[in-house]
Amino acid sequence: MNDSRTLAIEYARQNRERFLKELMEWVAIPSISTSPEHKQDIQRAAEWVAGQLQAMGMENVQVMPTGGHPVVYGEWLGAGKSAPTILIYGHYDVQPADPLELWDNPPFEPAQRGEYLYGRGMSDMKGQVMASLKAVESIVRSGTLPVNVKWLIEGEEEVGSEHLGEFIQTHKDLLACDLSLNPDSGMMSPTQPTITYALRGLMYAEIRVYGPKRDLHSGLFGGAVHNPAQALAELIAGMHDENGRVTLPGFYDKVRPLSPEERADLARLPISDQALLQQTGAPALWGEPEYLPVERIGARPTLEVNGLLSGFTGEGSKTVLPAWAMAKISCRLVPDQTPEETFRQLVAYLEAKAPASIRWEVRNLHNARPAITDRNNIGIQALSRAMQTVWGIPPLFKREGGSIGAVVFIQKGLGAESLLTGFGLPDDNVHSPNEKLHLPTWEKGIEALIHFFYNLKP
Amino acid sequence: MNDSRTLAIEYARQNRERFLKELMEWVAIPSISTSPEHKQDIQRAAEWVAGQLQAMGMENVQVMPTGGHPVVYGEWLGAGKSAPTILIYGHYDVQPADPLELWDNPPFEPAQRGEYLYGRGMSDMKGQVMASLKAVESIVRSGTLPVNVKWLIEGEEEVGSEHLGEFIQTHKDLLACDLSLNPDSGMMSPTQPTITYALRGLMYAEIRVYGPKRDLHSGLFGGAVHNPAQALAELIAGMHDENGRVTLPGFYDKVRPLSPEERADLARLPISDQALLQQTGAPALWGEPEYLPVERIGARPTLEVNGLLSGFTGEGSKTVLPAWAMAKISCRLVPDQTPEETFRQLVAYLEAKAPASIRWEVRNLHNARPAITDRNNIGIQALSRAMQTVWGIPPLFKREGGSIGAVVFIQKGLGAESLLTGFGLPDDNVHSPNEKLHLPTWEKGIEALIHFFYNLKP
Numbered sequence: 001m002n003d004s005r006t007l008a009i010e011y012a013r014q015n016r017e018r019f020l021k022e023l024m025e026w027v028a029i030p031s032i033s034t035s036p037e038h039k040q041d042i043q044r045a046a047e048w049v050a051g052q053l054q055a056m057g058m059e060n061v062q063v064m065p066t067g068g069h070p071v072v073y074g075e076w077l078g079a080g081k082s083a084p085t086i087l088i089y090g091h092y093d094v095q096p097a098d099p100l101e102l103w104d105n106p107p108f109e110p111a112q113r114g115e116y117l118y119g120r121g122m123s124d125m126k127g128q129v130m131a132s133l134k135a136v137e138s139i140v141r142s143g144t145l146p147v148n149v150k151w152l153i154e155g156e157e158e159v160g161s162e163h164l165g166e167f168i169q170t171h172k173d174l175l176a177c178d179l180s181l182n183p184d185s186g187m188m189s190p191t192q193p194t195i196t197y198a199l200r201g202l203m204y205a206e207i208r209v210y211g212p213k214r215d216l217h218s219g220l221f222g223g224a225v226h227n228p229a230q231a232l233a234e235l236i237a238g239m240h241d242e243n244g245r246v247t248l249p250g251f252y253d254k255v256r257p258l259s260p261e262e263r264a265d266l267a268r269l270p271i272s273d274q275a276l277l278q279q280t281g282a283p284a285l286w287g288e289p290e291y292l293p294v295e296r297i298g299a300r301p302t303l304e305v306n307g308l309l310s311g312f313t314g315e316g317s318k319t320v321l322p323a324w325a326m327a328k329i330s331c332r333l334v335p336d337q338t339p340e341e342t343f344r345q346l347v348a349y350l351e352a353k354a355p356a357s358i359r360w361e362v363r364n365l366h367n368a369r370p371a372i373t374d375r376n377n378i379g380i381q382a383l384s385r386a387m388q389t390v391w392g393i394p395p396l397f398k399r400e401g402g403s404i405g406a407v408v409f410i411q412k413g414l415g416a417e418s419l420l421t422g423f424g425l426p427d428d429n430v431h432s433p434n435e436k437l438h439l440p441t442w443e444k445g446i447e448a449l450i451h452f453f454y455n456l457k458p
Numbered sequence: 459m460n461d462s463r464t465l466a467i468e469y470a471r472q473n474r475e476r477f478l479k480e481l482m483e484w485v486a487i488p489s490i491s492t493s494p495e496h497k498q499d500i501q502r503a504a505e506w507v508a509g510q511l512q513a514m515g516m517e518n519v520q521v522m523p524t525g526g527h528p529v530v531y532g533e534w535l536g537a538g539k540s541a542p543t544i545l546i547y548g549h550y551d552v553q554p555a556d557p558l559e560l561w562d563n564p565p566f567e568p569a570q571r572g573e574y575l576y577g578r579g580m581s582d583m584k585g586q587v588m589a590s591l592k593a594v595e596s597i598v599r600s601g602t603l604p605v606n607v608k609w610l611i612e613g614e615e616e617v618g619s620e621h622l623g624e625f626i627q628t629h630k631d632l633l634a635c636d637l638s639l640n641p642d643s644g645m646m647s648p649t650q651p652t653i654t655y656a657l658r659g660l661m662y663a664e665i666r667v668y669g670p671k672r673d674l675h676s677g678l679f680g681g682a683v684h685n686p687a688q689a690l691a692e693l694i695a696g697m698h699d700e701n702g703r704v705t706l707p708g709f710y711d712k713v714r715p716l717s718p719e720e721r722a723d724l725a726r727l728p729i730s731d732q733a734l735l736q737q738t739g740a741p742a743l744w745g746e747p748e749y750l751p752v753e754r755i756g757a758r759p760t761l762e763v764n765g766l767l768s769g770f771t772g773e774g775s776k777t778v779l780p781a782w783a784m785a786k787i788s789c790r791l792v793p794d795q796t797p798e799e800t801f802r803q804l805v806a807y808l809e810a811k812a813p814a815s816i817r818w819e820v821r822n823l824h825n826a827r828p829a830i831t832d833r834n835n836i837g838i839q840a841l842s843r844a845m846q847t848v849w850g851i852p853p854l855f856k857r858e859g860g861s862i863g864a865v866v867f868i869q870k871g872l873g874a875e876s877l878l879t880g881f882g883l884p885d886d887n888v889h890s891p892n893e894k895l896h897l898p899t900w901e902k903g904i905e906a907l908i909h910f911f912y913n914l915k916p
Binding site: 200202204206211212213214216217218219220221222223224225226227229230232233234236237238239240276279280281282283284285286287288293296297300302304305306307308309310311312313316317318319320321322325326327328330332355356357358359365366400401402403 | 658660662664669670671672674675676677678679680681682683684685687688690691692694695696697698734737738739740741742743744745746751754755758760762763764765766767768769770771774775776777778779780783784785786788790813814815816817823824858859860861
């Protein structure tokens, strides 16, 4: 057992140059999903990675059509029913590369300089998919995989995973799994391996407030009818109390409290107030005073105004008393809130607070459930120990504030949580010129994934 | 004295048919100020009315250029320095006439049907200017004017009196007067002569609230920075208390209280809650509970949101935490508030209430002072008695909620208040097809103006 683990790591080290060569070959294919003229490159990149799966002995490998770009599938189920099945997620599509003149090498002619490989998609996320591929290849070439694996490598992540949800729904049995490994996240620094174990959900709504039947002259009627823009402002203002807490009835009832251990872990994250101020340019931080900013972003629910529109918004002055006012309002949710219940709370708030002097309507435009992987989950335990083995320190545990399409769809379609990790770094220039991959970290990542799979052995 | 008054009224009655013929002649000129192709008609209409002034013995009659359409001027100052000088305001331009197919006669081929004359501009306001012209003509043809008169007949009222302010500023001495008569208002019904003695002023501002330096992902940062749209909503919501009173510091300090007599007069106005609800289509009326709607519109200051804009306002959902939010805010003002002081109160409010978590700026875009004519003013007394003589009942006294360019410019440039009246009726279809003039009311109007001028005799 320890022997085969060691052999796999030996294999990875011995084949390092070939791994790099193959990664550069893949990155050379400009599989930009945002522009139709790269349709053939998309297909080539999908077939290239299908070839990798085939070559390392994965079974049932397919490039499967969707409503958009194809999904690459492969599996190895030889570990049997007593072993867990891990769905390894990835995407083979990349962002556009412009502005081209800011690149030091052409984005699709990958180059090595010092400890880095440069090219579009090198970190996000062809490099990450390759780390998973090469970890599994290293195991299967030097022993036997201790778990079942399935691969789900999509081509539309950079355009919002538009067809992934439908694809997963229609292939539930094929994709059935115990846990998903999603290496599309990253590390806080080369010495700080990181596991993201939770993402916030979303409830997105549009509120419209109606007053007079048409825009009125504010001089002829102002003072006798309730201005809908004012009424909307009053409703929005009442959605937070003076401490920045959301006032929708029952909003916090289902919020899972943070344990002292979890709060201690979140407090360890190297995210300073100063760094947040610099990143956002906001004059000051804001929010629930009893929580750290990193908790408020990752582990606490919020209510945001995403848009406002009413009346006259052009240059200059027009004395209109608007007929209606609109707000886009969304809530970021944490376990065990649900978007459906949150929407009902918003409706209840409006029913209780909206005055009789206006009419209102609210529509629920988009929902995503919050995602969390229990810290005692075998996947988290296995990855945590793997990282400790490779880096010599336990990983950072992180919650992220946004939603990720693949995570939401896998949770919804397959009932499986995702383990978010990866070996990219904050300065990898993802989505920017000179995107790069830090090779020493990437190689450690391959070794950590080898340990991860062995640690999962029942 | 009573003799000459009677002679003037006799003259008006005897010349009724000619007056109508001349009014129809003037209305036949399509002096539409909104469209450039009517430039020659505008000129013709100006010269036509200048000809009327000349023919009745006015002096120094001129068609004077402005930056836009010309102003017609004329004067008779033979009453001497001990007599008041009345500036009679009017406009010779009219609204466009479309949709033409809804007219029963072509809009610029005036027709008489029953008690009405039909045509564009018949009520608004060629008919009203003619009532003033024919009242003065009747006096000067049968006796001597007891006061000095000046005429200011502009051609841009329907396009916002764009060049009138500048014209008045550059002709202050020429236009100097004690009081302006502005017959561009109207009566509540044929049996209810009306004097509008006050208009509200205006302070119009744009507020911008800034948060992060660019739009942020609401998932990645929501909860840690203050959402500018939310902050703006909070600031706007705080601008009224729960009774609909404006909370800007000192806002009501200079508001002249309504006397019991004035409140009684305003309460007599035939403006019902039901009518306001029907006119506006609002679900309910709103505002300071201790004042009637007619008082809230005419005699109380207000603060309105005229426009709101922030973040994403298109179809669907975008999870943006906006970098900024904008509101257009305006206050309707009553004596003795000033726009300048009101703007300072808005700034003071923002200074006191805006949190440190956002930045803000506010710009003052437009101002107009409130206008009021003292109810003991000799003009109001003279007109009131004149109306009582003609209709057999005292007039209604009304305050209006909007501003009127000519009133503001005459107040600002000449220091004179305006007496707003007129003999148009609510169902005259001004700005609509089949605009009409009720001839019995119009004829009473001429007689009332004859009495008005005689009543002004010192």
